[in-house]
Amino acid sequence: xxxxxxxxxxxxxxxxxxxxxxxxxxxxxxxxxxxxxxxxxxxxxxxxxxxxxxxxxxxxxxxxxxxxxxxxxxxxxxxxxxxxxxxxxxxxxxxxxxxxxxxxxxxxxxxxxxx
Amino acid sequence: xxxxxxxxxxxxxxxxxxxxxxxxxxxxxxxxxxxxxxxxxxxxxxxxxxxxxxxxxxxxxxxxxxxxxxxxxxxxxxxxxxxxxxxxxxxxxxxxxxxxxxxxxxxxxxxxxx
Numbered sequence: 001x002x003x004x005x006x007x008x009x010x011x012x013x014x015x016x017x018x019x020x021x022x023x024x025x026x027x028x029x030x031x032x033x034x035x036x037x038x039x040x041x042x043x044x045x046x047x048x049x050x051x052x053x054x055x056x057x058x059x060x061x062x063x064x065x066x067x068x069x070x071x072x073x074x075x076x077x078x079x080x081x082x083x084x085x086x087x088x089x090x091x092x093x094x095x096x097x098x099x100x101x102x103x104x105x106x107x108x109x110x111x112x113x114x115x
Numbered sequence: 116x117x118x119x120x121x122x123x124x125x126x127x128x129x130x131x132x133x134x135x136x137x138x139x140x141x142x143x144x145x146x147x148x149x150x151x152x153x154x155x156x157x158x159x160x161x162x163x164x165x166x167x168x169x170x171x172x173x174x175x176x177x178x179x180x181x182x183x184x185x186x187x188x189x190x191x192x193x194x195x196x197x198x199x200x201x202x203x204x205x206x207x208x209x210x211x212x213x214x215x216x217x218x219x220x221x222x223x224x225x226x227x228x229x
Contacts, residue, residue, distance in 0.1 A: 009155065032215050043119070044158075044205065044220035051215040090157070094215070102148060102172075103218065105157040 002027040004093050004106035012112045013081055021076040021109050023065075023091030032094040033074040034103065035065055039087045047089070050074065061085070086113045118142050121206050121221035128196050129229050136191040136224045138206030144219070146212050147189040149181060150205040152223070158205055164189060165212055193226075201228045 003026045013019060025031065032051040036044045048059025055067040065076045074091060088110050092103040120139045128134040138147065146165050150158040162171045164183045178200070180192040193200055203223045209216040 004157070036218075036220075041222075043222045044207075044218075046217045049215065049217070102160040102163060105159075107155060107157045 002031075002093055002095050002104050004091050004104055006089075006091055006106035006109050008109045009107070010110045010112070012114065014114050015083055016080050017113075019076070019078040019081045019085070019111070021089055021091075021111070023074045023076065023106060025072050025074065025091075025093045027072075027093065027095050029095055033065075033067060034092040034094070035059065035063070035074075035076050036090045036092060036105075037087050038090070038108075044090065047076070081111075081113050083113045083115050085111060087111060119206055119208055119219050119221035121204075121224050123224060124222065125225050125227070127227045127229060128193075130198065131195045134193050134196055134226070136193075136204050136206075136226070138189045138191070138221055139187050140208045140219075141187070142208055142210075142219060143186060144208035144210050145186075146209045146216075147183060148207040148209075148218070149179075149189070149191050150207065152203040152205055153201075161191070163212075196226070196228045198228050201226055 005024045034049045035047040037047045038044045048057050050057045050067045058064045063078050067074050088108045090108045091106040122137050148163040149161045152158040161175045178194050182190045203225050205223045206221040207218040209218050
């Protein structure tokens with residue numbers, strides 16, 4: 001069975017600090033990986049996704065993530081966070097070759113950026 | 116310009132009293148999903164519709180049902196809510212069920228069971 005782990009449940013940073021949120025998955029086959037973000041009071045929305053090609057993926061608002069197949073990881077990074085990045089971040093996986101039709105989500109990381 | 120709309124935003128029901136949550140979309144997407152998200156946990160897929168084709172997850176309790184009368188609307192029925200069913204219920208859509216499809220989420224309905 002596939003699974004997604006986000007070990008950091010709550011991260012507190014000051015503005016301008018660098019960010020790295022961990023995401024590890026468990027699945028031996030081909031995967032598509034996503035990061036979704038949920039700003040306070042808003043719906044989940046796609047931040048970025050990886051399904052092939054360059055393992056370094058750039059998303060909206062200066063975020064990027066790197067797919068490292070050997071480590072089963074897809075960590076999210078941003079060099080300098082802003083107060084407006086305060087949100088909950090979810091890593092998600094879709095296994096490309098099981099026919100499973102929906103995303104498997106991690107439990108999320110709540111990011112709090114202090115001004 | 117909300118594209119996936121869930122009503123109501125907050126729903127309170129009594130233990131054992133049937134409740135229906137609604138979702139509508141203006142995207143004309145083929146696929147509609149219902150996820151359950153409990154506090155500090157990952158969203159968990161309950162079921163989805165591809166057009167009129169209903170697909171239930173193996174571990175979704177029988178207490179949860181769904182209806183999709185047309186492309187735009189999808190309903191989640193909880194026949195006899197228990198205290199453990201208190202959660203955020205998320206509706207999402209996608210154009211197709213390709214593995215790299217982006218999901219569009221509604222804002223969710225927070226269900227409380229008294």
